Amino acid sequence: MSTIRKILIANRGEIACRIVGTCRIMGIQTVTVFAADDRDLPHAFAGDQAVALEGKTLAETYLNHAALIDAAKRTGAEAIHPGYGFLSENAAFAKAVTDAGLIFIGPPADVIARMGDKAASRLLCQEINVPTVPGYDGDSSDDAALQRAAQKIGYPVLVKASAGGGGKGMRIVQNAREFLPAVHAARAEAKNAFGNDQLLIEKYLMEPRHIELQVFSDTHGNHVHLFERECSIQRRYQKIIEESPSPVLTEKTRSAMVEAALSICRTIGYVGAGTVEFIVSAKGEFYFLEMNTRLQVEHPVTEMITGLDLVRWQMDVAMGKPLPLKQADIVRRGHAMEVRLYAEDTARDFLPAPGTLRVFSLPQLPLTRAENGYVQGSEVSASYDPMIAKLVAWGETRAEAIARMQLLLSSARIGGVKNNRRYLQRILAHPEFVAGNTTTHFVKTHAETLAEPSRSEDALAALAAAYVLATSDQAAVHTSASNTEYSAWVQAELAGFR
Amino acid sequence: MKKNLRIAGQEVTLEALQHAGGSLRFMLNETQYHFRAHALPDGSQLLEQEVDGVLKRTRMHAVKMAARMKHVQLGEDEVLVEEMLPGAAAQAASALSPRSPMPGLVRQILVAPGDEVASGQPIALMEAMKLQITLTAGGAGIVEALLVAEGDMIAEGTELVRIKEKSA
Numbered sequence: 208m209s210t211i212r213k214i215l216i217a218n219r220g221e222i223a224c225r226i227v228g229t230c231r232i233m234g235i236q237t238v239t240v241f242a243a244d245d246r247d248l249p250h251a252f253a254g255d256q257a258v259a260l261e262g263k264t265l266a267e268t269y270l271n272h273a274a275l276i277d278a279a280k281r282t283g284a285e286a287i288h289p290g291y292g293f294l295s296e297n298a299a300f301a302k303a304v305t306d307a308g309l310i311f312i313g314p315p316a317d318v319i320a321r322m323g324d325k326a327a328s329r330l331l332c333q334e335i336n337v338p339t340v341p342g343y344d345g346d347s348s349d350d351a352a353l354q355r356a357a358q359k360i361g362y363p364v365l366v367k368a369s370a371g372g373g374g375k376g377m378r379i380v381q382n383a384r385e386f387l388p389a390v391h392a393a394r395a396e397a398k399n400a401f402g403n404d405q406l407l408i409e410k411y412l413m414e415p416r417h418i419e420l421q422v423f424s425d426t427h428g429n430h431v432h433l434f435e436r437e438c439s440i441q442r443r444y445q446k447i448i449e450e451s452p453s454p455v456l457t458e459k460t461r462s463a464m465v466e467a468a469l470s471i472c473r474t475i476g477y478v479g480a481g482t483v484e485f486i487v488s489a490k491g492e493f494y495f496l497e498m499n500t501r502l503q504v505e506h507p508v509t510e511m512i513t514g515l516d517l518v519r520w521q522m523d524v525a526m527g528k529p530l531p532l533k534q535a536d537i538v539r540r541g542h543a544m545e546v547r548l549y550a551e552d553t554a555r556d557f558l559p560a561p562g563t564l565r566v567f568s569l570p571q572l573p574l575t576r577a578e579n580g581y582v583q584g585s586e587v588s589a590s591y592d593p594m595i596a597k598l599v600a601w602g603e604t605r606a607e608a609i610a611r612m613q614l615l616l617s618s619a620r621i622g623g624v625k626n627n628r629r630y631l632q633r634i635l636a637h638p639e640f641v642a643g644n645t646t647t648h649f650v651k652t653h654a655e656t657l658a659e660p661s662r663s664e665d666a667l668a669a670l671a672a673a674y675v676l677a678t679s680d681q682a683a684v685h686t687s688a689s690n691t692e693y694s695a696w697v698q699a700e701l702a703g704f705r
Numbered sequence: 706m707k708k709n710l711r712i713a714g715q716e717v718t719l720e721a722l723q724h725a726g727g728s729l730r731f732m733l734n735e736t737q738y739h740f741r742a743h744a745l746p747d748g749s750q751l752l753e754q755e756v757d758g759v760l761k762r763t764r765m766h767a768v769k770m771a772a773r774m775k776h777v778q779l780g781e782d783e784v785l786v787e788e789m790l791p792g793a794a795a796q797a798a799s800a801l802s803p804r805s806p807m808p809g810l811v812r813q814i815l816v817a818p819g820d821e822v823a824s825g826q827p828i829a830l831m832e833a834m835k836l837q838i839t840l841t842a843g844g845a846g847i848v849e850a851l852l853v854a855e856g857d858m859i860a861e862g863t864e865l866v867r868i869k870e871k872s873a
Contacts (some may be wrong), residue, residue, distance in 0.1 A: 380762050550834070552807070559834035560861075564766050565776060589809045589833035589858065602788075622776040622783060644853050659713075666782070667717050668733045669763070671710050672740035672753050673779045674786040675719075675729055677767035 208628050211235060211286045211310065215279040216254065217676055218290030219269060220580030222504075223250035226288050229518040238282045240275065242268035244588055250580050256282050265590070268669060272300050276307045283476040286525055288518075292592070295501040296323055298399050312525045314478045314500045318646040320521050321475055322498040330506040332495045335474050337467040340486065340494040342409040344369065350387060351407060357386055360410050366390055368397035369405035376400060379411050414489040414646045417496075418453050420468040421509045423520055424477040425530045430633035432465050433509050433517075434539050439645040447627070449505035449648075450544040451512050452480060454509055454605060454643030460491045479524050480506070480517055486647075487616065503545070507599040511543035538579065542603055542608040546577075546616070546631045548595040550587040554659055561589040566622030575615050580660060595626060605643070609635050713784040747765030752779060801868040803840035810856045816866060820848040829865050846870050 213236035215221045223239050227250075232239045237254035242262070251257055259277040260268040268274075270293060287293035287304050295313065298320035304311040313319065322328050329339045330626035343356030348369075350605055357364045357380070366389055368376030376397030378389040390406065393567045404694040421433040437453035438446040456464075466482035482503050500544040506517045515537070523531060563586050581587065581595030587595055598615045602608030616632050634640050636655060650657065662670070708719045708731075727742035743751040743762070752765040763780040770776055771822040773788035812830040816822060822842045829840045846868040853865050 258745075470758065488801070555806065558807050558838070559809065559836050561833055565770065566766070589807075590832065593834040606814060617781040618781075620766070621777060623780065628782075629781075662712070662782075664733060664736065667712055667715060668731075668736070668738045669740065669754065670712050670777055670779055670782065670784060671708075671717055671719055671731075671733070671785060672729055672738065672754075672766040673767065674710060674712075674775055674788075675708070676727060676740060676742040676752065676820060677725070677750055677765045677769035677775075677777065678742075679769040679775050680778050 209285075209310070211522065211526055212494065213238065213255075213282070213284045214286045214288050214312070214522075215240065215258075215275065215282065215284040216250075216290065217249050217275045218293055218295075219245055219591070220594070221250075221578045222249070222290040222502075222580075224580055225252045225578055226290065226518055229252045229471050229516055229522070232516075233519060233522060235522065236284075236471050238278065240269070240278055244586075244590065248580055251581060258282065259691060265293075270301050272297075272666050275300075276303060276309065277305075279309055280307065284309070286312055288312040288521070289501065289535060291501050291504055296499065298323060312479070312521055315476075318475055318477060319500045322500050325497060328498060329495070331474065331687075332467075332471065335470050337471060338494045339498075340410055340412075340493070342407065344407040348405050348407075352392060353390055353406060354383075354386060356408050358383065360408060363411040363413070363470075364413040365409045366393045366405070367407050367409065368393065368401055369407050370401035370403040371395065376406070386501070392594070394511070409490045412486060412488040412494075414648070415439075415451070416455070416487045416645065417446070417484065417647050418456060418464070418487045418493070419482045419503075420464055421503075421506070421517075422468050422472050422477065422481045422483060423517075423524070423530060424479065424481070424692075425524045426478055426527055427529050429530045429533075430469050430472040431530060431534045431537060432468060432478065433513055433537060434514070435461060435464065436503075436505055436508050437645065438505060439647045440640070440649050441647055443648045446505065447547050448544065449508050450542065450605070451508045451539070452542065454645065456487070457491060460487070464493050467493070467495065467555050471495075477514075480521050491659070494517055494675040504594075504597065505545050507578065507597065508543045508545045510541040511576070511599055511601045512541060513537060514540075539602045542605045543599060543601045544605075544608045544612050545597055545599045546612060546635075547597055548621070548631070549617070549627045550593045550595050550624045551627055553627050557627075559589065559593050560622040560625035561587050561593070564595070564621065564624055566620050567595075568620045569596060569598070570615055570618035571653065572611070572618070575599060575611060577615065577619075594623070595621065606641075609641065629659065647663065709789040710717045711787075711789060712822045716754070716789075725803050761835055801843045801846045801870065802864050802866060803828050803842065805831060805859050805863045805865060805867075806838070807831070807833050808861045810839065810861065811855055811859060811865065814851055814853075814855055814866065816851075818848050818850055822846060822848060822868060822870070828868075830861075831865075840865060842868055844868075844870075 215238040216226050227237045238256045238259050239250050239254040241251035242260050292298040298316040301311045302316035332339050341360040363381045365376040376393045378393045380386050380389045394404045416439040417439045418435050424430045426701040436451045438449040440448035449658050480502050482499040486491045487493045550560045552560045567583040576599040600608050706721045706735050722730040730739045743753050751762045753762045766778040768776045777786045810832045812832045816828045824844045826842045827839045849867040849869045854855040
């Protein structure tokens with residue numbers, strides 16, 4: 208068992224500030240790091256000490272293994288917390304930290320590497336009977352081989368181009384009769400789009416949901432779960448609303464998923480905070496997607512329903528202590544929900560919208576959390592993630608959590624940066640969301656009803672009056688007069704990112 | 706006096722009847738409106754509207770973003786409001802030249818001056834917040850000039866490459 212008196216946080220923004228908060232409570236000193244363009248953000252002065260990272264690119268700053276380890280050494284930090292994103296799932300970094308005689312707050316490097324290899328982690332699951340999405344990506348892509356594979360997987364199936372992306376060469380096939388024509392069309396399309404007509408097949412899940420299990424393991428072989436989070440509401444494969452409990456999971460499915468998640472932990476000798484992500488069908492079939500070997504963005508949802516501090520648990524595990532609670536003592540109460548406020552243009556396919564937060568205030572309300580790494584006047588830079596803040600609300604029931612979240616969102620003030628505040632409010636008010644009909648297709652399925660409604664004449668009149676009558680603060684810094692012009696011919700090819 | 710405003714993309718014309726102190730009366734289309742500004746002790750403001758003897762009181766706040774452009778918050782709503790000068794029709798940009806749809810980094814320029822380009826041809830790659838987008842030509846033409854360089858951080862609405870129509 209080793210005592211940690213001081214840590215370096217190798218991250219930025221809200222998560223760096225959030226980790227500092229727990230360390231304060233535990234009496235642990237903190238060192239934060241910052242790139243030159245982040246020098247005025249709260250995380251750059253949230254800790255007891257701060258180290259400036261030289262350079263302009265991410266590789267020179269927040270992803271610079273040597274500079275971060277050197278900063279820890281220089282400040283006498285005994286451990287490095289990687290937060291999420293950046294180096295949190297980088298096995299080479301975890302190893303370098305350990306090799307430098309420091310503690311990496313996360314799983315051992317070999318465990319990170321093992322779960323980071325998506326194909327290998329799928330194989331591991333298959334070995335221990337954890338279901339993975341049935342699929343076929345064999346060498347032979349001829350009609351007969353594909354047809355056999357589809358039969359084995361069971362309809363409906365998804366036919367995809369191996370080289371694919373953007374939906375080209377992709378077909379949903381409902382039954383055997385439609386299979387070959389779809390394959391021929393997909394093959395031609397794939398050949399045309401990618402110069403490669405290799406196809407693969409996957410089971411197509413109707414109304415899929417993204418549901419993940421929070422797990423925790425210590426160095427003494429104890430493995431527990433802290434319930435699930437449903438994160439089906441996504442745009443561009445990125446979560447925007449997360450909640451727990453899932454509005455639909457049955458106790459039977461939940462316990463089967465818990466057993467699957469914990470058997471993965473036991474098999475790989477997991478240590479620390481982890482999340483096992485599953486895709487769950489409308490029928491309650493669940494399939495392993497991947498394991499995130501770190502703290503998640505949405506961990507506050509779990510904290511709100513369990514009353515536990517997951518960063519504190521991480522610190523305890525890193526110090527070699529056993530997990531603070533046994534499974535039977537981990538209970539949850541009520542419902543919690545998180546929304547991610549993003550600097551983006553929801554009317555233009557969620558295009559990033561960096562800029563300066565000319566107006567920025569988040570409300571403090573009972574039973575809620577507002578976590579952010581910005582203050583009024585901060586720049587949400589194009590160089591980093593578009594997340595401005597996360598808002599978290601608790602309620603005895605899901606309806607109460609939604610209502611409290613609406614209150615939070617309606618009291619938040621964000622000006623100068625296009626953002627998804629109103630869009631999130633429309634999702635929360637959507638009858639299908641309220642009914643718990645949350646699938647990963649939600650944003651696409653309901654695109655029309657989620658679009659910004661045009662304002663009534665009375666509303667426009669009131670806004671016009673406010674424009675004329677309100678005394679306004681501050682002068683402009685940078686906004687070009689032409690920035691509301693948007694031409695439809697700009698074709699955004701959206702590269703998927705996580 | 707007329708005032709042309711663009712409110713989150715919707716254009717409205719107010720015909721001001723009376724504007725004195727914190728009181729404003731105007732016509733919008735066929736309807737007459739009357740609003741008052743009311744200052745609270747902390748300096749913040751309410752917008753008051755009286756309809757049939759009942760007051761609607763809503764918090765309002767405005768931040769000046771540029772000359773004749775304010776970010777207006779009214780209750781839960783917040784929008785960018787722009788005032789358009791009479792006669793200043795929307796600037797007619799070349800429909801061929803790509804402009805940045807967002808602020809960000811110019812990652813790569815895929816054409817050179819003198820190049821002949823087809824409609825929809827990728828012209829440049831931009832990047833912001835982990836997202837890469839491809840800007841394409843609005844129509845067939847000739848690349849006249851590169852207006853930005855690779856590695857530049859540019860504002861939204863910046864013309865990246867000027868493309869002119871191919872002279873017949």
